[in-house]
Amino acid sequence: MNKKQAVIIGTLLVLIVCAGVLATKLNSPLYVNGVDSGKTNSAVSFNNSDKKNNQSQFFDETKLTRDQKNATTLQTLKTLIDDKNVSKENRDEAAKQYTQLAMNTNYESKIETTLKAKGYEDVICSIEDNKARIIVKGKDKLTDKDTREIKNVVLGIAKIQEVEITTKQ
Structure with a gap:
Protein backbone atom coordinates (compact mmCIF):
# COMPACT_ATOMS: atom_id res chain seq x y z
CA MET A 1 0.00 0.00 0.00
CA ASN A 2 1.51 3.32 -1.04
CA LYS A 3 1.07 6.76 0.53
CA LYS A 4 -1.69 7.83 -1.87
CA GLN A 5 -3.81 4.80 -1.01
CA ALA A 6 -3.26 5.41 2.70
CA VAL A 7 -4.43 9.02 2.34
CA ILE A 8 -7.54 7.92 0.43
CA ILE A 9 -8.40 5.28 3.03
CA GLY A 10 -7.81 7.75 5.86
CA THR A 11 -10.03 10.33 4.19
CA LEU A 12 -12.82 7.80 3.70
CA LEU A 13 -12.61 6.77 7.35
CA VAL A 14 -12.90 10.41 8.44
CA LEU A 15 -15.98 10.87 6.24
CA ILE A 16 -17.61 7.71 7.62
CA VAL A 17 -17.00 8.86 11.19
CA CYS A 18 -18.43 12.32 10.41
CA ALA A 19 -21.56 10.76 8.88
CA GLY A 20 -22.01 8.64 12.01
CA VAL A 21 -21.56 11.66 14.26
CA LEU A 22 -24.12 13.63 12.25
CA ALA A 23 -26.60 10.75 12.38
CA THR A 24 -26.14 10.43 16.14
CA LYS A 25 -26.35 14.18 16.66
CA LEU A 26 -29.60 14.41 14.76
CA ASN A 27 -30.81 11.45 16.82
CA SER A 28 -31.94 9.52 13.79
CA PRO A 29 -29.87 6.78 12.13
CA LEU A 30 -29.33 7.09 8.40
CA TYR A 31 -30.35 3.45 7.84
CA VAL A 32 -31.50 0.71 10.15
CA ASN A 33 -31.01 -2.90 9.01
CA GLY A 34 -30.44 -1.75 5.44
CA VAL A 35 -33.83 -0.02 5.28
CA ASP A 36 -34.60 3.66 5.56
CA SER A 37 -35.83 4.55 9.04
CA GLY A 38 -39.39 4.92 7.71
CA LYS A 39 -39.65 8.63 8.32
CA THR A 40 -40.42 10.83 5.36
CA ASN A 41 -37.75 13.28 6.47
CA SER A 42 -34.47 11.44 6.96
CA ALA A 43 -31.43 12.84 8.73
CA VAL A 44 -29.92 13.93 5.42
CA SER A 45 -33.04 15.01 3.59
CA PHE A 46 -32.68 18.28 1.73
CA ASN A 47 -36.41 18.48 0.92
CA ASN A 48 -37.69 19.09 4.42
CA SER A 49 -40.69 21.40 4.35
CA ASP A 50 -40.39 22.47 7.99
CA LYS A 51 -38.81 25.94 7.78
CA LYS A 52 -37.43 25.92 11.33
CA ASN A 53 -35.81 22.55 10.72
CA ASN A 54 -34.34 23.84 7.44
CA GLN A 55 -32.74 26.75 9.28
CA SER A 56 -31.19 24.46 11.84
CA GLN A 57 -30.24 22.05 9.08
CA PHE A 58 -28.32 24.80 7.25
CA PHE A 59 -26.16 25.50 10.30
CA ASP A 60 -25.61 21.80 11.04
CA GLU A 61 -24.73 20.93 7.45
CA THR A 62 -22.41 23.91 7.08
CA LYS A 63 -20.55 22.99 10.26
CA LEU A 64 -20.33 19.35 9.20
CA THR A 65 -18.98 20.28 5.77
CA ARG A 66 -16.43 22.62 7.33
CA ASP A 67 -15.32 20.00 9.85
CA GLN A 68 -14.97 17.33 7.13
CA LYS A 69 -12.91 19.65 4.95
CA ASN A 70 -10.66 20.57 7.88
CA ALA A 71 -10.21 16.93 8.90
CA THR A 72 -9.28 15.93 5.35
CA THR A 73 -6.82 18.81 5.02
CA LEU A 74 -5.25 18.07 8.41
CA GLN A 75 -4.85 14.40 7.47
CA THR A 76 -3.20 15.31 4.16
CA LEU A 77 -0.83 17.74 5.86
CA LYS A 78 0.00 15.18 8.55
CA THR A 79 0.86 12.65 5.83
CA LEU A 80 3.18 15.19 4.18
CA ILE A 81 4.84 16.00 7.49
CA ASP A 82 5.45 12.31 8.26
CA ASP A 83 6.71 11.42 4.75
CA LYS A 84 10.51 11.24 4.79
CA ASN A 85 10.62 11.41 0.95
CA VAL A 86 9.32 15.00 1.01
CA SER A 87 11.92 17.76 1.16
CA LYS A 88 12.62 19.47 4.48
CA GLU A 89 11.29 22.81 3.18
CA ASN A 90 7.99 21.23 2.07
CA ARG A 91 7.62 19.41 5.38
CA ASP A 92 8.28 22.65 7.28
CA GLU A 93 5.67 24.46 5.16
CA ALA A 94 3.17 21.62 5.72
CA ALA A 95 3.86 21.79 9.48
CA LYS A 96 3.26 25.54 9.43
CA GLN A 97 -0.03 25.10 7.53
CA TYR A 98 -1.06 22.25 9.86
CA THR A 99 -0.48 24.41 12.92
CA GLN A 100 -2.34 27.38 11.42
CA LEU A 101 -5.35 25.26 10.41
CA ALA A 102 -5.47 23.57 13.83
CA MET A 103 -5.36 26.97 15.57
CA ASN A 104 -8.05 28.41 13.26
CA THR A 105 -10.29 25.41 13.94
CA ASN A 106 -9.83 25.96 17.67
CA TYR A 107 -10.57 29.68 17.32
CA GLU A 108 -13.71 28.98 15.26
CA SER A 109 -15.03 26.68 17.96
CA LYS A 110 -14.26 29.14 20.76
CA ILE A 111 -15.86 32.05 18.89
CA GLU A 112 -19.03 30.03 18.17
CA THR A 113 -19.30 28.91 21.80
CA THR A 114 -18.70 32.42 23.16
CA LEU A 115 -21.28 34.02 20.88
CA LYS A 116 -23.87 31.36 21.74
CA ALA A 117 -23.19 32.05 25.41
CA LYS A 118 -23.88 35.73 24.75
CA GLY A 119 -27.39 34.83 23.57
CA TYR A 120 -27.11 34.25 19.83
CA GLU A 121 -29.25 31.27 18.81
CA ASP A 122 -26.77 29.71 16.37
CA VAL A 123 -23.46 30.85 14.91
CA ILE A 124 -21.04 29.68 12.24
CA CYS A 125 -17.50 31.01 12.21
CA SER A 126 -15.05 30.50 9.38
CA ILE A 127 -11.49 31.80 9.51
CA GLU A 128 -9.47 32.00 6.31
CA ASP A 129 -6.19 33.87 6.02
CA ASN A 130 -6.65 36.95 8.23
CA LYS A 131 -10.41 37.26 7.79
CA ALA A 132 -13.25 35.88 9.89
CA ARG A 133 -16.69 35.24 8.44
CA ILE A 134 -19.51 35.02 10.97
CA ILE A 135 -23.04 33.86 10.13
CA VAL A 136 -25.54 34.53 12.90
CA LYS A 137 -29.02 33.03 13.04
CA GLY A 138 -31.55 35.79 13.47
CA LYS A 139 -34.59 37.43 11.95
CA ASP A 140 -33.56 41.03 12.29
CA LYS A 141 -30.57 42.93 11.04
CA LEU A 142 -27.88 43.21 13.70
CA THR A 143 -27.57 46.46 15.58
CA ASP A 144 -24.30 48.38 15.77
CA LYS A 145 -23.93 47.17 19.36
CA ASP A 146 -24.30 43.52 18.23
CA THR A 147 -21.79 44.04 15.42
CA THR A 166 -24.10 38.17 7.97
CA THR A 167 -27.43 37.04 9.34
CA LYS A 168 -29.41 34.03 8.17
CA GLN A 169 -33.06 33.47 9.04
Whole structure:
Protein backbone atom coordinates (compact mmCIF):
# COMPACT_ATOMS: atom_id res chain seq x y z
CA MET A 1 0.00 0.00 0.00
CA ASN A 2 1.51 3.32 -1.04
CA LYS A 3 1.07 6.76 0.53
CA LYS A 4 -1.69 7.83 -1.87
CA GLN A 5 -3.81 4.80 -1.01
CA ALA A 6 -3.26 5.41 2.70
CA VAL A 7 -4.43 9.02 2.34
CA ILE A 8 -7.54 7.92 0.43
CA ILE A 9 -8.40 5.28 3.03
CA GLY A 10 -7.81 7.75 5.86
CA THR A 11 -10.03 10.33 4.19
CA LEU A 12 -12.82 7.80 3.70
CA LEU A 13 -12.61 6.77 7.35
CA VAL A 14 -12.90 10.41 8.44
CA LEU A 15 -15.98 10.87 6.24
CA ILE A 16 -17.61 7.71 7.62
CA VAL A 17 -17.00 8.86 11.19
CA CYS A 18 -18.43 12.32 10.41
CA ALA A 19 -21.56 10.76 8.88
CA GLY A 20 -22.01 8.64 12.01
CA VAL A 21 -21.56 11.66 14.26
CA LEU A 22 -24.12 13.63 12.25
CA ALA A 23 -26.60 10.75 12.38
CA THR A 24 -26.14 10.43 16.14
CA LYS A 25 -26.35 14.18 16.66
CA LEU A 26 -29.60 14.41 14.76
CA ASN A 27 -30.81 11.45 16.82
CA SER A 28 -31.94 9.52 13.79
CA PRO A 29 -29.87 6.78 12.13
CA LEU A 30 -29.33 7.09 8.40
CA TYR A 31 -30.35 3.45 7.84
CA VAL A 32 -31.50 0.71 10.15
CA ASN A 33 -31.01 -2.90 9.01
CA GLY A 34 -30.44 -1.75 5.44
CA VAL A 35 -33.83 -0.02 5.28
CA ASP A 36 -34.60 3.66 5.56
CA SER A 37 -35.83 4.55 9.04
CA GLY A 38 -39.39 4.92 7.71
CA LYS A 39 -39.65 8.63 8.32
CA THR A 40 -40.42 10.83 5.36
CA ASN A 41 -37.75 13.28 6.47
CA SER A 42 -34.47 11.44 6.96
CA ALA A 43 -31.43 12.84 8.73
CA VAL A 44 -29.92 13.93 5.42
CA SER A 45 -33.04 15.01 3.59
CA PHE A 46 -32.68 18.28 1.73
CA ASN A 47 -36.41 18.48 0.92
CA ASN A 48 -37.69 19.09 4.42
CA SER A 49 -40.69 21.40 4.35
CA ASP A 50 -40.39 22.47 7.99
CA LYS A 51 -38.81 25.94 7.78
CA LYS A 52 -37.43 25.92 11.33
CA ASN A 53 -35.81 22.55 10.72
CA ASN A 54 -34.34 23.84 7.44
CA GLN A 55 -32.74 26.75 9.28
CA SER A 56 -31.19 24.46 11.84
CA GLN A 57 -30.24 22.05 9.08
CA PHE A 58 -28.32 24.80 7.25
CA PHE A 59 -26.16 25.50 10.30
CA ASP A 60 -25.61 21.80 11.04
CA GLU A 61 -24.73 20.93 7.45
CA THR A 62 -22.41 23.91 7.08
CA LYS A 63 -20.55 22.99 10.26
CA LEU A 64 -20.33 19.35 9.20
CA THR A 65 -18.98 20.28 5.77
CA ARG A 66 -16.43 22.62 7.33
CA ASP A 67 -15.32 20.00 9.85
CA GLN A 68 -14.97 17.33 7.13
CA LYS A 69 -12.91 19.65 4.95
CA ASN A 70 -10.66 20.57 7.88
CA ALA A 71 -10.21 16.93 8.90
CA THR A 72 -9.28 15.93 5.35
CA THR A 73 -6.82 18.81 5.02
CA LEU A 74 -5.25 18.07 8.41
CA GLN A 75 -4.85 14.40 7.47
CA THR A 76 -3.20 15.31 4.16
CA LEU A 77 -0.83 17.74 5.86
CA LYS A 78 0.00 15.18 8.55
CA THR A 79 0.86 12.65 5.83
CA LEU A 80 3.18 15.19 4.18
CA ILE A 81 4.84 16.00 7.49
CA ASP A 82 5.45 12.31 8.26
CA ASP A 83 6.71 11.42 4.75
CA LYS A 84 10.51 11.24 4.79
CA ASN A 85 10.62 11.41 0.95
CA VAL A 86 9.32 15.00 1.01
CA SER A 87 11.92 17.76 1.16
CA LYS A 88 12.62 19.47 4.48
CA GLU A 89 11.29 22.81 3.18
CA ASN A 90 7.99 21.23 2.07
CA ARG A 91 7.62 19.41 5.38
CA ASP A 92 8.28 22.65 7.28
CA GLU A 93 5.67 24.46 5.16
CA ALA A 94 3.17 21.62 5.72
CA ALA A 95 3.86 21.79 9.48
CA LYS A 96 3.26 25.54 9.43
CA GLN A 97 -0.03 25.10 7.53
CA TYR A 98 -1.06 22.25 9.86
CA THR A 99 -0.48 24.41 12.92
CA GLN A 100 -2.34 27.38 11.42
CA LEU A 101 -5.35 25.26 10.41
CA ALA A 102 -5.47 23.57 13.83
CA MET A 103 -5.36 26.97 15.57
CA ASN A 104 -8.05 28.41 13.26
CA THR A 105 -10.29 25.41 13.94
CA ASN A 106 -9.83 25.96 17.67
CA TYR A 107 -10.57 29.68 17.32
CA GLU A 108 -13.71 28.98 15.26
CA SER A 109 -15.03 26.68 17.96
CA LYS A 110 -14.26 29.14 20.76
CA ILE A 111 -15.86 32.05 18.89
CA GLU A 112 -19.03 30.03 18.17
CA THR A 113 -19.30 28.91 21.80
CA THR A 114 -18.70 32.42 23.16
CA LEU A 115 -21.28 34.02 20.88
CA LYS A 116 -23.87 31.36 21.74
CA ALA A 117 -23.19 32.05 25.41
CA LYS A 118 -23.88 35.73 24.75
CA GLY A 119 -27.39 34.83 23.57
CA TYR A 120 -27.11 34.25 19.83
CA GLU A 121 -29.25 31.27 18.81
CA ASP A 122 -26.77 29.71 16.37
CA VAL A 123 -23.46 30.85 14.91
CA ILE A 124 -21.04 29.68 12.24
CA CYS A 125 -17.50 31.01 12.21
CA SER A 126 -15.05 30.50 9.38
CA ILE A 127 -11.49 31.80 9.51
CA GLU A 128 -9.47 32.00 6.31
CA ASP A 129 -6.19 33.87 6.02
CA ASN A 130 -6.65 36.95 8.23
CA LYS A 131 -10.41 37.26 7.79
CA ALA A 132 -13.25 35.88 9.89
CA ARG A 133 -16.69 35.24 8.44
CA ILE A 134 -19.51 35.02 10.97
CA ILE A 135 -23.04 33.86 10.13
CA VAL A 136 -25.54 34.53 12.90
CA LYS A 137 -29.02 33.03 13.04
CA GLY A 138 -31.55 35.79 13.47
CA LYS A 139 -34.59 37.43 11.95
CA ASP A 140 -33.56 41.03 12.29
CA LYS A 141 -30.57 42.93 11.04
CA LEU A 142 -27.88 43.21 13.70
CA THR A 143 -27.57 46.46 15.58
CA ASP A 144 -24.30 48.38 15.77
CA LYS A 145 -23.93 47.17 19.36
CA ASP A 146 -24.30 43.52 18.23
CA THR A 147 -21.79 44.04 15.42
CA ARG A 148 -19.25 45.61 17.81
CA GLU A 149 -19.80 42.81 20.32
CA ILE A 150 -19.16 40.13 17.67
CA LYS A 151 -16.07 41.92 16.38
CA ASN A 152 -14.73 42.27 19.93
CA VAL A 153 -15.21 38.53 20.55
CA VAL A 154 -13.35 37.67 17.33
CA LEU A 155 -10.57 40.14 18.09
CA GLY A 156 -10.24 38.90 21.67
CA ILE A 157 -10.03 35.22 20.72
CA ALA A 158 -8.38 35.08 17.29
CA LYS A 159 -6.71 38.54 17.12
CA ILE A 160 -8.42 39.15 13.73
CA GLN A 161 -9.67 42.64 12.92
CA GLU A 162 -11.27 41.98 9.53
CA VAL A 163 -14.68 40.46 10.31
CA GLU A 164 -17.53 39.90 7.86
CA ILE A 165 -20.88 39.38 9.61
CA THR A 166 -24.10 38.17 7.97
CA THR A 167 -27.43 37.04 9.34
CA LYS A 168 -29.41 34.03 8.17
CA GLN A 169 -33.06 33.47 9.04
